[in-house]
Amino acid sequence: MQYAILCYHDEKVTCAWSQEQDDAVMAKLGVVQERLARQGKLGPVARLLPTTAATTLRKDREPALVIDGPFAETKEQLLGFYVLDAASLDEVLEIARELGQANPGGAYEIRPIGLFYPGKIAT
């Protein structure tokens, strides 16, 4: 089964990290990710830029409305996500705990994926 791990954290806090702290977190996450990748369990991973860079399209009206900023004003923001392949919720939780040790604070929302199209973009 494919799962998404949606990473929430207070971006005011992550933006207050020093470069060294940020690098340290990314390095620790990298270790976990590398192992998952070797096991063939890791799909796309993304770290999102701050919500100040976000734009929201409200498409519940005609014409759709373009709004600066994230969709929801929340205390913790969606800052990134992983796509994983795992046998069970227990396994994803275990992976999430491991990632959480590398990057404490905030929350991970685990969401089973209904449709996954890996796509292809030139990098």
Add this chain to the structure above:
Amino acid sequence: MTDTVWISSVLTAARPQAIAALLRYFRDLDTAEEAFQEACLRALKAWPKNGPPRDVAAWLIMVGRNAALDSKRRQVRERPLPAEELISDLSDAEAALADEIDKTDYRDDILRLLFVCCHPELPATQQVALALRIVSGLSVKQIARAFLVSEAAMEQRITRAKSRIGQANIPFEAPGAVERAERVAAVIAMIYLVFNEGYTSESGEQGARGALCVEAIRLSRLLLGLYPTEPEVMGLTALLLFQNARAAGRFDADGTVVLLEDQNRALWDRRQIAEGLALIDKAVRHRRPGPHQVQAAIAAIHARAARAKDTDWAQIDLLYGTLERMQPSPVITLNRAVAVAKVRGPADALAMIEPLASKLNGYFYFHGTRGALLLQLGRAPEARVAFDRAIALANTPAEAAHIRMHLDKIGGHASAGSSA
């Protein structure tokens, strides 16, 4: 990450909002700061045991406010608040306070705090020092190191700034629309000053001063969070991100300045550039251009060019033309001349800057640029005179060294260095 490291970044993140609310409550910068300090001390004691509160800023405001009131009461020999009451009430009161904070326009609080730091009565250096101390929470020692002055001198500078603020009678009522717009503009200028204080530096000082650039970006994002639809704040944030993205390429191994054209673009920070591009894209949609957006757009053109020779100089020329109309200044014309030299040749560029001589005679970049243009036109003797003048006006040894490279290229019996 250890508990204390985690707590310290949480406290840093909550600082502007907490201090801003405490400032509104006590109407005194020192009291607000002390109250926040006390709240932080209590957080360091309580959080490792009890875990962090649901709303960190509300907790700090509440605890800070109580602590300061408590100490005030003690000072007037009134019955102090029982400590237990203070702690046990907290979980209930916290939710109510969080709601209250959401309801009051906390944006105005933070804007006021930022504005206090850039009050027109304060000279630029005091504005920057005060913002770094009060809003960012850098220690006096850190700020002193960044400014290359002694700790005592910085302490004095900050104290002086605070007492001026105290006398300035800044209104604590919610600002009107015009006043709010003026405050935003003043804060934008102050944040840019903070950035420049870190940016105009020598390679050897990158660590201490580079931190100011990072801090300015954080302040800029804070302001953008408060005013997410304000295109000039997007422009400012983008501009700072583009400039900071180039930090690693600005000096070579010997600490010599590397011009934009010669920088190794692989050293540029792609993430900051991506964020800057996203912001400038967003800003343009508002069709309310302003000087920071235009400057960011110019920086974006450099950031987009994979190689220096791919730079769209014609577009840069146009943008500088726009900037000249928005805020006429000889320095902007001088910058435009660099683009003009690329598009239409050095003769046109030189004709453009010659009339600026009287205004920019004491300006390093004027003579450096003029020398480079003269050199391109094959007028080496005149170029040498211009370069000598530039060296005499250089702000840093790195700038002087850069001009000497030009002089070395002219070769012969260069008088380089004679004026150093």
